[in-house]
Amino acid sequence: MRTLLVLAMVSFFVIPGCISAETFGEQSFDIYAVYGMSGWEVTHHFEKDENNQTIETLTELEIEYSPESEIGAEFVEFWLLPGDDSEKKTIDPSQNNTIQHMYTGYGAFMAKFGVIDSEGNEDSMPRTESDWPAVIRSANFYINQSQAGEPANLFVDAPNPNSVGSAERMNVESTIGNSWALPFTSQPTDITWELIDPEGNIVETHSETLDVGEDFTWEVWLESPMRGSWLLNIDSSQDVNIDQTTKIRMDYAGYMYNDY
Numbered sequence: 001m002r003t004l005l006v007l008a009m010v011s012f013f014v015i016p017g018c019i020s021a022e023t024f025g026e027q028s029f030d031i032y033a034v035y036g037m038s039g040w041e042v043t044h045h046f047e048k049d050e051n052n053q054t055i056e057t058l059t060e061l062e063i064e065y066s067p068e069s070e071i072g073a074e075f076v077e078f079w080l081l082p083g084d085d086s087e088k089k090t091i092d093p094s095q096n097n098t099i100q101h102m103y104t105g106y107g108a109f110m111a112k113f114g115v116i117d118s119e120g121n122e123d124s125m126p127r128t129e130s131d132w133p134a135v136i137r138s139a140n141f142y143i144n145q146s147q148a149g150e151p152a153n154l155f156v157d158a159p160n161p162n163s164v165g166s167a168e169r170m171n172v173e174s175t176i177g178n179s180w181a182l183p184f185t186s187q188p189t190d191i192t193w194e195l196i197d198p199e200g201n202i203v204e205t206h207s208e209t210l211d212v213g214e215d216f217t218w219e220v221w222l223e224s225p226m227r228g229s230w231l232l233n234i235d236s237s238q239d240v241n242i243d244q245t246t247k248i249r250m251d252y253a254g255y256m257y258n259d260y
Contacts, residue, residue, distance in 0.1 A: 003109075005226045005239055006146070006231050007032070008169070013032055014044045015138075017148060025098050025157055027118075027196045028255040029070055029071070030069065030070050030071050030119070030121045030122040031067055031068070031069060031070065031115065031117060031121055032067065032068045032070060032114055033065075033066075033067040033068075033114075033121075033123040033199070034065075034066040034067065034068075034077070034114075034139055034141070035064070035065060035066070035113065035125065036063070036064035036066065036171050037061070037062070037064070037188075038060075038061070038064075039059045039060050039061045040061065040133075040135060041135075041136040042059040042137065042138070043060050043098075043139065043140055043249075044056065044057065044059065044105070044106050044137050044138070044139050044140075045057040045139075045140045045142075046139060046140065046141045046142075046143065046157065047142055047143070047193075048141060048143045048154060048155060049143065049152070050142075050148070050152035050153075052155045056059070058102060058103070058104070059137075060101065060102045061082075061100065061101045061102070061103065061111075061123065061135055062098060062099070062100045062101075063080055063098065063099050063113055063165050064098045065078040065093070065098070065099075065125070066108040067115045067117075067123065068240055069117055071119065072115040073114070073119045073121065073123075074086070074095040074117060074118040074217040074259070075115055075117050075118070076092075076093065076116055076117060077091075077092070077093070077115065077116040077247070078090065078091050078096075078097065078099065078113075078114075078219065079091075079099075079100045079113060079114055079115075079116070079217050080101060080111065080112070080113040081111065081112040081113065082101045082103070082109060082111050082135075082186045083109040083110040083111040083112070083162065083164075084103055084104075084109050084133065084160060084162040085161075085162045086101070087126050088103060089131075091171070091212075093115075096132055097109050099113070103137055103160065104136070104137065104160060104161060105139075105157065105158075105159060105163075106137040106138060106139035106159050106163070106250060106252075107137055107159035107160040107162070107163020107164070107165070107252070108135070108136055108137070108163050108164050108165050109134060109135040109137070109162065109163065109164070110133075110164050111123055111133065111134075111135045112124060112125065112126070112164040116198035117140070117159070117217055129154070130201075134164065134252075135223070136252045136253075137160075138157075138167070138250060138251050138253075139159075139249065139250040140247060140248075140249050141155075141156050141157075141247065141248045141249075141250075142154070142156060142246060142247040143244065143246050144177075144244065144245050144246075145242060146179075146180075147179060147242075147243065148241070148243075148244065149239060149241075150235075150236050150239070150242060151176055151191065151234035151235070151236055151242050151244050152244060152246075153231060153232060153233050153234060154231070154232040154233070154234075154246050154248060155229070155230075155231055156172075156229060156230035156231070156232070156250065157201070157229055158227065158228045158229045159227065159250070163238045163249050165210050165252070166225065166226070166227035167223065167224075167225055167227075167250040167251055167252055168223070168224065168251055168252055168253055169221065169222065169224070169225070169236055169249075169251045169253075170220075170221070170222040170225040170230075170248065170249065170250055170251070171219070171220070171222075171248065171249040171251065172195060172204075172219060172220040172221075172222075172232060172246075172247075172248050173217065173218075173219045173246070173247050173248075174217065174218050174219075174232065174234065174244070174246040174247075175215055175216070175217040175218075175243075175244070175245045175246070176191045176208075176210065176215060176216060176234065176236075176242060176243070176244055177210070177215030177242070177243035177244070178210040178211065178212055178213065178214055178215070178239050178240050178241070178242070179213070179240075179241040179242070180189075180212060180213055181240070181241045186212040186240070186241075187212065187238055187240060188209055188210065188211045188212065188238070189209070189210055189236045189237050189238035189240045190207055190208070190209050190210075190237035190238075191207065191208050191209075191210055191216065191234065191235070191236055191237075191241075192205065192206070192207045192235045192237075193205060193206045193218050193232065193233070193234055194232070194233040194235075194248060195220060195231075195232055195233075196227050196229070196230065196231040196232075196233060196234065197225075197228070197230060198226050198228025198230060203221075203242070206218050206221050211234070214238075215243065216248070216252075220230070225250070232246065
């Protein structure tokens with residue numbers, strides 16, 4: 001399967017905080033840490049063709065570190081542990097204050113990041129287990145065709161193996177049109193959709209008869225879909241001209257916690 005990568009950018013948001021060298025909640029604060037984040041909760045896009053070749057549009061995570069020392073110490077390290085089984089990333093604060101990381105595929109990733117000063121004091125996120133922040137990558141898989149000889153199946157790849165959870169919901173929206181052609185090739189056709197789960201079971205199915213010039217949109221919502229690779233199989237009973245717009249969204253929303 002050939003893959004083409006496209007990058008996308010989004011805006012920053014900021015998390016301020018204040019932490020001491022002691023445990024969280026102590027009154028003596030040594031570091032006032034501010035983190036600006038871009039690409040924290042976004043959607044990755046996967047455009048497919050009839051051969052399951054893919055063009056990926058991915059968004060990079062970017063963390064900007066802006067801490068201040070309450071005791072006049074120098075900062076010696078800014079770091080990020082992405083949570084996708086890649087190595088810890090570090091930078092020298094005297095050289096840069098931004099770390100970037102690209103997550104592949106989609107899912108929810110339990111990232112950690114922080115700062116260390118010359119006195120050994122450290123501020124890091126998450127500060128407690130309950131505010132562990134997940135980097136969210138929802139996914140849109142889609143295929144578009146015009147005047148095709150038959151509808152194309154849409155393959156949905158499994159989430160990144162390091163994602164801590166499965167999608168919270170799945171949305172299928174597929175529009176098939178029986179478009180006009182020469183009179184001797186224009187005829188009604190039966191379109192059948194089959195949504196197949198990672199174990200090979202047909203979860204949802206629908207059939208619709210389309211006369212020439214007609215189209216129909218089939219839509220399905222699933223809560224907590226099974227983790228793995230899905231397939232939307234689409235068949236036409238006749239060889240006619242097919243227009244197709246099909247999208248499947250694997251949706252992660254908000255923050256996911258360490259509840260595997």
